Amino acid sequence: MQQEEHEEIKVLSHEAWPGFKKGFLITFALLSIYLIVIILSAPDGGSPGLHHH
Helix, strand or coil, rough: CCCCEEECCCCCCCCCCCCCHHHHHHHHHHHHHHHHHHHHCCCCCCCCCCCCC
């Protein structure tokens, strides 16, 4: 099998949607805060201990 000497490299690319990064960061921050609130409002205070009383 021989490969051609002049193979064209095809690159798949796209332009980012305007505002996508800002929207992603805002969503990520809100979900992180939500997760922290859930963990801290747990009955054991979010303690990683495995024993239950």
